[in-house]
Every structure is written in structure tokens, then in C-alpha cells.
Amino acid sequence: MTTTAQDQNQRIRSVLVPADQRPAPAGAVSASLTYGWRALLKIKHIPEQLFDVTVFPIMMTVMFTYIFGGAIAGSVDGYVQWLIPGIFVQTMIMITMYTGLTLNRDISKGVFDRFRSLPTWRPAQLVGALLGDQVRYVLAGTIILGVGFLMGFRPEGGMVGVLMAFVLLLVFSFSLSWVWTVISLLVRTEQAAMGISMFIMMPLTFASNIFVDPATMPSWLQGAVEVNPVSVVVTAIRELMAGVGQFSSVTLVLVYCAVLIGVFGPLSMYFYNRKS
């Protein structure tokens, strides 16, 4: 026992890195990507956390199309062309809420104390988590569009239009995630984070142009629907998928993205640094 203990101590001493041989800490991009890698490892080890990005989108797409299709557009076939881009947006932004929930659980653990004591760019811990979630968003988006195609969705914009819409939506989802990040840092429990997120999300998705043409709504509501960021995104996505992408619509979405990140990014860091 004594000899093995001495052996081990000798081994430990021999693997210590002299101070002048340590590398420079990872930069902002590299650190963010490393935290993103951690998020992917988590998916690998806990694949059941993909439930929300696989089953949920299928359910939403099938349910809304068949339940509302006939009533709203007269036929399911006609409604699919209108609805799929909308459902695509709705489901994706719903899924971004889980980013906040995961973060709320994650940062309460001891490992985040260690992360915060490392000499790396601090926002990387949050940016990386959100980057890792992009993989989940891609998976969810692919499933929604796949189901949509099966149900007869045939966008005029073709593959290129759909891909451009997809990329734009990923950018928006990343930007929107910062809102949930702030909420998850402010509340104590996951349930509270979920409750507040739903409270914001429900009116935003339903008082939009996702399900019905705003022309059918009372005029006071039309005004609200038009400035609703969700409507703005849905419009840009529909246009891109239909092959009639407007530079102005895309720009407007990107402006919204910049505002979301510009406001909620620093807020997130402010609360994150003060979280005890």
C-alpha cells in the first residue's frame, strides 16, 4: 500500500506541467466551439433529450394541418402550402424555449463554478450552449419539412429557397434563445422558466400570420400581428420558400435578430456574472 501510494505520488508529480510550458487559453471562438462540443456530447450520452425536437414537431405538423386544414382553407392540400412554413417557424421557436430550461438546470451545477473560474471569454459558456442547440434545431427543422413534404408540401422556391429559409430561421432561433437565457437566469426553477416562456410564446405565435391570413382578423389586431416579430419571420420564410424572397423582408428579420442579441446578450451576461 505504502509503495503504491508513493508510486502514485511520484507519477502525479511527473505529469505536472511546468508553468512556462502551459499553452495560452482558448480564444473566444475556440472556447465557444468547445462548449458547443460539450452540448453535443450531452446529446450523445442522453439521447432521450432529443424527444422534444423529434416527436413534438411531428405532432404539431400533423395535428394543425389535419385539424385546422379543412376548416380554415377548405382543403388540407391547399392549407399545407400555407401552413408548413408557418408551422416550421412556430415549432422551431417553441423548441428554443428548451434552451433556457436546459441552461437553468445546467448552471446550478458545480461544473459551472469551474467553467467560470477558467481564464476564457465568459460568454463562451452561454454562446457554446446555444451553438450546440443549433444541432437540435437542424434536426427538428429537417423533421418538420420532411413531414411537410410527405403531406404534400411543394414549395415553389425549390431546394435553394428552402435552404435559405432554413438558414434564416436558424439565425433567428439563435437570436431568440437569448431571451430564454435571460429568463432562465432570473428564475429559480425550470417550471417557472417554462411558465414565463409559454406566457410570452403563446400570444406571439397565435396572434401572427402562422395559421390564418391576418386579413380575416379585426383591424386593431391586424396592426399587432404585423409588427409581431413572429409574423415578420414567417413572412420572410414563406417568401423564400415560395421563390419570391424579398431583400427587405430578410433584412427586417436580421434587424430583429441584431436587436434581440444586442439587448438580451449583454443582459444574459450581466445576470450570469451575478448568479451565485
Next chain:
Amino acid sequence: MSVPAIETRGLVKRFGSTAAVDGIDLDIAQGGIYGVLGPNGAGKTTAIRMLATLLRPDAGEARVLGHDVFTEPKAIREKIALTGQFASLDEDLTGIENLMLLGRLLGYNARQAKVRGMTLLDAFGLTEAAARQVKKYSGGMRRRLDIAGSLIVTPQLMFLDEPTTGIDPRSRNQVWDIIRTLVAGGTTILLTTQHLEEADQLADRIAVIDTGKVIAEGTPGQLKAQVGTGALKVRVADPARREEAAAILGRTLRAEVLRESDPAALTVRLEDESRAAAALIALQDSALAVETFALGQPSLDEVFLALTGHKTAPEATDGATADAQEEAA
């Protein structure tokens, strides 16, 4: 003379209306082990978190390795490593993934980080558990991996928050050995503990903290001199002969003998531990069968009672009692 490892003046942290840390002054030189001893809720963890730049102090000054915690946190983070009270590891990831993650953040590329991780796992006897998720590790393995994670690059100053809480005695001895090895390698260590024995075993100097204040500071020898050397605990086989044993102990040790509530047990405060052997011989000479004959260090309870005049919080009392039993066994 190198800069001090830690220098604080009037350090304060409040949570709501209670001051978790209530004006702490510390001067800790580089090299060696500094122990912060105190019961649960004394403010040890809060103090460490402020020094490790995780928590912003509400008042006071603090410099770590010459850098101000308010204005130069990044410089501090480049020189320290932190092992938290609850393992600072990602439980969902495997051992090697945890080390690779830290290695890459500290600037190694993926391949180097893997090599470095495997080297450390090997040195800490964890190679076989490399591909296992940390949540399936034992307490002792977790601690070792946790410490390995702090050694990817060698820190100048290492914070160990209750490094042996919740692990078995054999793992505890391993962790102690590792800590001593690191100090020999030139790292300064600040460790917190609830156990006087641990501070005594490891630390060159100790600060005793209670309700956010330093109530005593010095070498283990100086502190124990303040408290008294210790106690002799004797349990006779036949409770009926306790008074007889008490008389013998009182005579040989020339000290007051306390009758415990256990009808067979006696405790004697010792001025001079070397006389304990004479007491044992005297009992044997009188053919008094002894079940337990234990020379104990003063428990944290006794230290606190001596230093503060009040008892420690109930949780800490439990811990101290458990340790005393462990020593007697």
C-alpha cells in the same frame, strides 16, 4: 520575497440581511497549505468563491497573487484552479471527456487535450474508468478526477473546498497524499475543512472561521495550545468498577475525571499526553479490564467551545462526533 498568495482586508459578502462573510482579513504567503476551518455555514465557501472571482465582494479589498479581484479577475483566473465542494465535473460526460473539455478550454488542441487527459487519468489511477460517465464514479474517484481537472495546467494557487467531505477514509488518505504531492511541486493550496484533524494533518497555518469572521489564526500547534492538547477516553468493561478506575486515573494523571452519561465511560482532559501510558499501566496493575482506551485530539466542537464559548451548528456537531467515533474505532 514573492507576492502573497492571498491578501484580504475587511472582506464582506451579504446575502439579503445576513453577512455570510463579515469582514475577513487574511494574509497567506505563497507555498504550503493554508487551512480554513469552520462549521457549515461559517462562510468558508463564500470566501473561496470571492477569491476565485466567482462572486463579487460587497465591501473590502482582496488581492490574489498580487491581482485585485475587482479589476483583474482574468489575471487571477489564469493562475488558479478551483475544486468545488460538490464535484466540479460534468456528470453526464465521461472522465476523459471532462478532462478533454477543460484541456481544450485551457488552450490545447483536441489531440493534445486527449493525450494530456489520458496522462492525468493514468497518474490518478483512473485509466479504466476513462470511458465511463462520471455519474457512475464513486465519491473517491470523483474527487481524484476533480483534482486531475485542476492540474491540466499547473495552477499557482489551488482552492480545495472541503476536498474530503463525503468520501471514505481510504480515499481521504489518497486525497491527502495527492495534496501533499502538489505542494511539494510548488503549488500553494487553500483548503477548507470542517475537521480539525484534516487541518492539523495538512495545513501549515489555519484560520478558524465562525459566522463570517476569523476568530483565530496560527499554526496548528498554536491553535491546539489554545484549546488544550486533548482528551483521554476510557471505557471500563465493568460499569460497577468505574469509580475505582476514576480514582486511579485521577491519581496518575493529576487531572479532573469526567463521568460520561455512559455508565462505563470516563474522560480526562490531558495537560501532558505522554502520561497516558502510565495511566494505562496503572489500570492494568489494578486488574481493571478496559474496553476502550483512546487518546483523542480535541474535536472541532471542543475547539469552538474553547475559542468562541458557544457550540458549533448541529450539522457540524454530527460531523465531529462521527469523526471522533472513527478515531476511536
